[in-house]
Amino acid sequence: MPLTALLTQLQQWQQQATQLHIRLPVIWQGAEEALLSHTAALLNTIRYDKLYWLGADAPADAVNFTGKQNYQLLGSECDILVINAFSGFNADLVAASAGCVKAGGIWLLLCPPFAAWQQQANPAHKSLLPYPLDATRHQGCFLSFWLTQLQQQNAFFINELHIAKLLSWPLTAQPYQAAAPYVTAEQQEAVEAILHVVSGHRRRPLVLTADRGRGKSAALGIAATQLAAQDKQLLITAPSPQAAATALMHFSQLAPPSQHNNLQFVPFDELLRNTKTADLLLVDEAAAIPTPVLQHLLQRFSRIVFATTEHGYEGTGRGFQLRFQQYLDQQCPGWRKLQIQQPIRYQPADPLEQLIFNCFLLRQNINETAYSPHDEISMLTYQAKDWLNNANKLQQVFGLLSLAHYQTQIKDLAALLDNPRLRVVTMEQNSQVLACVLISSEGDIPAELAHQIYLGERRVQGHLLAQSLAFHLAQPELASLSLWRIMRIAVQPTLQKQGLGTQLLECVSQQAKQQNIRYLGTSFGLSSELLQFWQRNSYQAIRLGVSSDKASAEYSILMLKRVTADSDAGGDAGNEIVQQLNRQFGHNLFLTLSGQYPRLNAKLVLQLATPLPDVPDLTEAELLQLALFCRNQRPYELIEPILQRWFCKHYHALPPELAAPLCSLYWQHISWPDLLTKYGFCNKNAVFTLFRQHISKLISTTI
Template identity: 30%
Template structure:
C-alpha cells in the first residue's frame, strides 16, 4: 500500500453492506504494518455506482462470491494509470456459478442454484489468465505475472486560449486539452442564433460528465436562467453537478445544493438554477438549455422530442465502456440529426483519458473481457435473405473457444439497441432458461441476434403469489396475464418463449431479415411443442408495426409510462397451438375492451396511432354490434344528416366506435390508421378539436 513512499487511497468492495470477514482480516493485516486504515473505504457492490467519476489508487474486489459484470465494468475504470486492481479470492478453477444479486434474480421455480451454468465465470477467468498484464498470487507466491512498467502520464496543463469568451478561472478546471477544446465548442454552439445542438461523444474515463458540469456553470454565467440536466438515472449525473458547483464557485458564485435520496438534484445561485429531471418528465419542463448525459441510454424517439422541445440541446454519450452503446448511437441518431435542416449541428469528441495514458493495458483488457467494444461483422457483399439459415447456438462453445460468434452476437445489440450492459453476458450465459437464436449467412456470419427466455408452465404457488401482488422473476409474460386477466390464468400453464431482444445488423434493416428470423423461430418452437412465442417492448409505432406485421397479438399495455423511455410497455404473443389460440383470442378481446374504456383516463396521453395499431388485429373475424336505444339511433341519424352537432350525439358515436374497434377481420369497416387515430383522439380520448 506504500508505493513510492506515498500512502494510497484504497477502495475495498464486497457483497456486504458493512463488510465481511475478508475485509476484517484485511484491515487487521494493515494495522500490523501501521497502515492508516482510514485510507481504506469500503463499499458493497450494490453501492458501487456511487464511485462513478471518482479516481482511485488501489481497488480490491472481493471475488469470494463473484461480482456482477456491471460492477466490474464500472469499478475497474475508476483506477488511475499506474494504480492497482486486485481480484481477491478469485477461484481460477471454478465449476459453480457466482452468487451475486443478478444470479439470485435468475433463479425461480423450477430452477435452483444447481441449474445455473457458470459459462460467464469460466469465460471471465480465462480472460484474466490469458492477459499478460495480470499477476496471480497464491498467498505471497507469484503464480503468474511479469514485471509491468505502466506508461506514466505526463500531463501538462492545458494551453488556454489567449482570447476567449470563457473565463480563465473556469478553463483552468479543465484537465485535458480536449476538454478546453470541447468547452469552447459548447460555448459557440449555445451562442448560435436559432436552434442548435451539440453532440459530444467519448469513451469512458475521458471526462465527459465533468465537461458537462463545467459547461453548465459557463452557460449559467453567460446568462441562462434555468438549465435542465437529464440522464437515464440521477446517479449518472453526480459528476455533472459536482463540477458545475466547482465551476460556479470558481466564478465567485455562492451555490446552494439540494439533495434528494442521497444524490445532488439541484444547484441554485443568483444567476439561476441547474436542475435534474428524468428524460420523459423533461418534456413538460421549461428551460433555456437541456444537457442530456448518457444519451445513448435513452430511447431515440424521446431524444428527438427533447430536441424539438428545447431551443438549445447538448447530447453527450459514452461510445464504448460500461454505459457504452458502440457505434449504434452514431448509426441510429447522428445520421438523422445531420439530415435535419432546421437545426445547426455541432459535433465534438473527447479522446484523451483522464485517469490513465492512451492505450492503457487494463482498459484494453476490460473492453475485451466484457465485450465493451464488440461490433458485428462488416457486410462486404450482398446478403440474400433466402440464403440465410436459423440456428440455436451452443452457448458452451460461444463462451468457450468460439468467442468470435459471441462477439458478433453482442456487437449487433451494441449497434441496434439503446441500452446494453455487461450483465447481459451473465444473463445469457448463466441463466438455465435463457438461450440464443441467430440468423446467419451461408458463411456462418450472424445478421440477426435473438436473446430468448423460456417462460413455461408456471407453478401453481407462483400463480397464487402473482394474484396476491407478488409476481416472480422469470415469468414476465405469464405473470402479467395472470395479474391482469385472472380469469384466463390457464395461460400460465402453457409452454412459451419470450424474445428478450431481437436485433438485425444495421446495414440489413428493413429487408426482411428480422421477419425471417421470427418465422423460423416460431416454426421451430411449434415443432418442439411450445404453445406461444411473445415479447415485451416500448410501444413505438415503427416497432409495434414490425411485431403486428409478423402475426403477434397485443395482450397488454402497461398502465404507467417508463420514466426513461417515456413509452408504455406492450406485450405481444403469437399463439402456436390450438389451446393457445383459444386463450389468446379471449385475452385479446379483454385487452381491447380494457384499452377502449381506459383511453380517456389511463391512456389519455397514449399516441392515438399507437392505440389504433393495438386495436387493429385482423387474425379473427368478429362482428360487434352496438347496442343502441331508439332515441340514440334517431340522434345518430340526425348527426349523420348534419342537423345535430357532435356534442349532441357524442355518446352514440362512442358506442359505434367501440363496436368498430371490437370488430375484426372481414367484419370490420376498412379505414386508414391515420383516420382511426383521429377518431380515437377526439371521441375516445376526449381531446379537443
C-alpha cells in the same frame, strides 16, 4: 516470498503506476482467510484517502458497494478498489466500479485459485437465474469464460505469496498540453464547441462522445461556468443525479456562489412534464436515456448538448449513435459530433481499462457487416455452454444485442453464460452475425404453483410470460405449458427493412414447433413501428401495462402467438384462446382508455382498442342529421352522440388526420383545451371544419 517483501513490492509497483499515470490491476489467488489478512496488512502499508470495497468483510473505513449502486458510481473516484470474490462475483458491479480507480490506484481482485473458482456457484448472479434454479448450487459458465479472458490480460497475478505473472509496463505518458481549467486540448475544444451551440444557429445540437475518464462531463461543467458568467440560464439532466455529479462539481468549484443558480439539475422525466426553458440544455450520459425521451427533449429545446459514454456498463453508446443520430440527421441537419479520445484520469495504455474492455467484451466492432441476398444464410442456435468456445461469436451477438436496446448491461452478458434457459438464434453469413434473437424458455410451472401465482400468493423469477398469463390474464393452465418469450430481436442497423427480422422469427417458430413449444410471446415498450412489426408476424396483443415508463412514456405490451405443431390436435383451440385474449384485451382497453391510458398515442389506441360490438348502426334519419352538420345546418352539440357511434363503426376506414382527434375526444375523453393544444387547432370551429370536410366525403354515398 515473505509477506513483508511482497507488500513492499506492491508499494513500489503503486509508486511506479503513479509515475506512469496508470491504474494497477492485481489478481490475488489463495485461501479467503489468508488473503483478507494479507489485504489488511497491505492497507496498513499503503496510504490512501478513499477505499471502495465489493463483497463481504469490508473494513470499517471502506465504502461498501452493492449491485443497486451502479449509477451512483458514475463520476466518483477512489484510490483502492478491492473485490472480494469469495462471496460472489457481481459482473455488472465489477465492470461499473473499475472506472472509479484513479491513476496510481490499485484494483485488487481477491479470489480462489482459478481451477477451483470456476467450479463454484456464483450467488451474486442470483437475479439472473430463473425458477427453479438455486444460485447457491448452480454452476454457470460465466466464471469460466471470464477467467479465460482474464488470464490473457496484462496484470499482476499472485498465487498465495508467489508472483505468478508480472505486468508489462507501458511507456511513460506524454504530458498534457493545455492550460487550466482544461486538462487536454481535446477537452478545451469540447468546451468551445459547447459554447458555440449557444452563440450559433438554433437547432444545431452537439453530440459529445467519449469512453469513460476522458473529461466530457468536466467539459460540461467548465462550459456551464463560462456561460453562467454571461448570465445564461442552463439546465442539466442525466439518467440520475449521480450521473451529473462530475459536471455539477466542476461548475460549483469554478463558478462564484452568486452564479450557482444559473445551472439547475432537473430529472428528465420531470422535463417531459413541465415547461421549463433555458438558454442551453445539457444531457449527460445520453446513451442511458431512452431514445423517445431524447427526441422529445430535442423538440422542446432549440439549443442542446448530448454527452455520452461510447460504450460500457452505463448503456449502449453505439446503439445511441446509430439510432438517435439517424434521427438527428432527419431533424437537425446541421448538428455536430465531437469525440474526445485522450484519457484524463489515466494514460491511453492503462492496463486496467484494457482488462475491463477485453474481459467484458466492451469493444465494439466498427466494421460494417456485409450481406448478399444471393449467398447462403445459416440459422444457428447457441445456449450458455456453447459460448465457452465461441468468444468471437459471443462478442458479435452481445454487440448486436447492445444496439437493439438502450440499456444493455454487463449483467446481460453474464445471463447469456449463466442462464441455461436462455438461447440465441442467429442469422449468419460468412461467419458474420446479421441478426439474432434472444429467447427465454419459460412455463412448465407445476399446476399447484401456477394456481398460487393466479391467486397472487406466489411469484417466480424468470417467467415473465408464464406469470403474466396466470396472474394478469387469469389463465393459470397456460403457465404450465412450454413457452418461449422473445426478449430481444436485433438486426444489423445497415441491414434493416430487408425482411431479415421476419425470416428470423419464422425460423424461431419452426424450432418451437419441433420442440413442442405451445406459445411464443414477447413484451416490449409500445411504439407504432414495433407493434406493426410483431402484428405482421402474427403476434396478437393480450395485455398492456397499467403504468407508463416514467422516462420514455411507453407502456409495456405483451403479445402472444400460438405455435401449432402438426401432431397437436389442440392447435385450433390454442389459436382460439389467443384470439379470445386479444378480443378481450381490445374491449377492456376501450373501456379503460380515459382512466388508465390518457397519455397513450391515439394512433396506437386505434391499432389496439376495439369498441364493444353492441354499438347500433346509424338510422337513415341519423345519417341525415350528420349530413346536415357537414353542411353547417346542425350544431355540433346536437349530433355529438350520433358522431360518436358513427366513429365507433367506421374508425378503421378513416384517414389518420380525422381518426386521431376523434379517438382522443370520444375514446380517451380528453378535454377540449387539451385537444386543441395536442393537435394544433386554434379553436373549436377549426376542429368542426376538419370534421365536416372529411365526414361529408365519407357519408356522401350513404345519404
